[in-house]
Amino acid sequence: MMFSLAEKQQPKELREVYQETLMEIMKNNINVVVCDADLVNASGTKKLFETYPDRCINMGISEANMIGASCGMSLTGKIPFVHTFAPFATRRAFDQLYLSGCYQQSNIRIFGSDPGFWALHNGGTHTSVEDLALTRVVPKLTVLAPADAVQFKWILYNTVDKYGMYYFRCPRKSVPDIYSDSSVFEIGKGNVIQEGSDIAIFTIGEMISEGMKAGEILKSHGISATVVDMFTVKPLDEELVKTISRGKKVIVTAENHSKIGGLGSAIAEVLAENPIGAPLIRVAIQDHFGEVGTPDYLKNKFGLDSDTIVKGVLKALNIAV
Numbered sequence: 533m534m535f536s537l538a539e540k541q542q543p544k545e546l547r548e549v550y551q552e553t554l555m556e557i558m559k560n561n562i563n564v565v566v567c568d569a570d571l572v573n574a575s576g577t578k579k580l581f582e583t584y585p586d587r588c589i590n591m592g593i594s595e596a597n598m599i600g601a602s603c604g605m606s607l608t609g610k611i612p613f614v615h616t617f618a619p620f621a622t623r624r625a626f627d628q629l630y631l632s633g634c635y636q637q638s639n640i641r642i643f644g645s646d647p648g649f650w651a652l653h654n655g656g657t658h659t660s661v662e663d664l665a666l667t668r669v670v671p672k673l674t675v676l677a678p679a680d681a682v683q684f685k686w687i688l689y690n691t692v693d694k695y696g697m698y699y700f701r702c703p704r705k706s707v708p709d710i711y712s713d714s715s716v717f718e719i720g721k722g723n724v725i726q727e728g729s730d731i732a733i734f735t736i737g738e739m740i741s742e743g744m745k746a747g748e749i750l751k752s753h754g755i756s757a758t759v760v761d762m763f764t765v766k767p768l769d770e771e772l773v774k775t776i777s778r779g780k781k782v783i784v785t786a787e788n789h790s791k792i793g794g795l796g797s798a799i800a801e802v803l804a805e806n807p808i809g810a811p812l813i814r815v816a817i818q819d820h821f822g823e824v825g826t827p828d829y830l831k832n833k834f835g836l837d838s839d840t841i842v843k844g845v846l847k848a849l850n851i852a853v
Contacts, residue, residue, distance in 0.1 A: 551577050555579065565613070566584070569598050599628040613641045615643040622662075648834075663789070670697075674696060674764070679707075681706070720764050722772045749842045753846065787815070
């Protein structure tokens with residue numbers, strides 16, 4: 533594992549990364565197939581369907597059937613990459629994911645796009661604040677939340693030849709660059725992207741940049757923050773959580789997911805079994821359904837920003853805001 537941080541911002545849409553990377557993967561591996569649930573334009577895979585019409589299947593709005601059929605294809609030697617919006621990849625097709633997928637040891641990769649506030653104008657019906665809670669409980673399922681375009685590309689390339697069930701959760705659109713193009717990662721290991729001595733911020737996906745901003749703001753209060761990218765939500769890097777948390781005054785988790793059952797719950801479980809003695813602040817969507825709005829409106833509505841992290845830390849340390 534060797535990574536470095538991006539020196540300049542050149543954000544790329546993650547659906548573009550998905551299409552471009554799969555184009556290369558499919559050229560080199562004839563067993564790879566792509567399935568979508570009537571979202572070919574939304575997922576950016578139109579060129580794939582035109583280039584490989586015999587290996588790309590539009591399953592229509594029948595997500596449970598898509599997951600089940602893809603699992604069946606995998607048992608014949610195919611390697612399906614499956615896309616739909618996060619709530620339909622998990623909540624709607626949970627039984628197929630669980631039984632047809634992990635229970636019978638299938639081999640597919642599921643891209644659940646636009647989790648949390650990213651549903652935007654699609655509103656509450658398309659908002660998934662529970663996908664991590666659902667997927668974390670499934671045995672033998674690897675759950676990944678890529679931080680940016682670089683990490684998503686690496687994940688796509690480095691899971692294709694590893695047999696098993698994978699769930700990727702990230703938006704279709706661009707997010708701030710975190711890593712340089714040359715970065716290499718390890719599934720199951722977290723990445724310490726900022727070192728600090730006073731507090732620890734464990735975070736994933738689009739909330740990493742908010743965690744980094746919070747770290748900079750806290751410096752003005754004399755507080756030094758460690759920021760950790762926990763892109764592998766399952767299996768969680770428990771040893772890193774324990775190591776980083778020891779000696780810290782406050783532990784923070786930040787995620788674009790419900791407070792219940794996501795990264796914050798996973799970290800809380802580790803800290804409960806290995807008492808650290810520091811308060812835990814979970815920055816996440818409270819017990820709410822999603823709603824319609826712009827990214828800025830929804831992030832503010834749900835408190836998914838650096839200000840919420842900073843205020844929580846200062847309150848825990850009894851420092852006046």
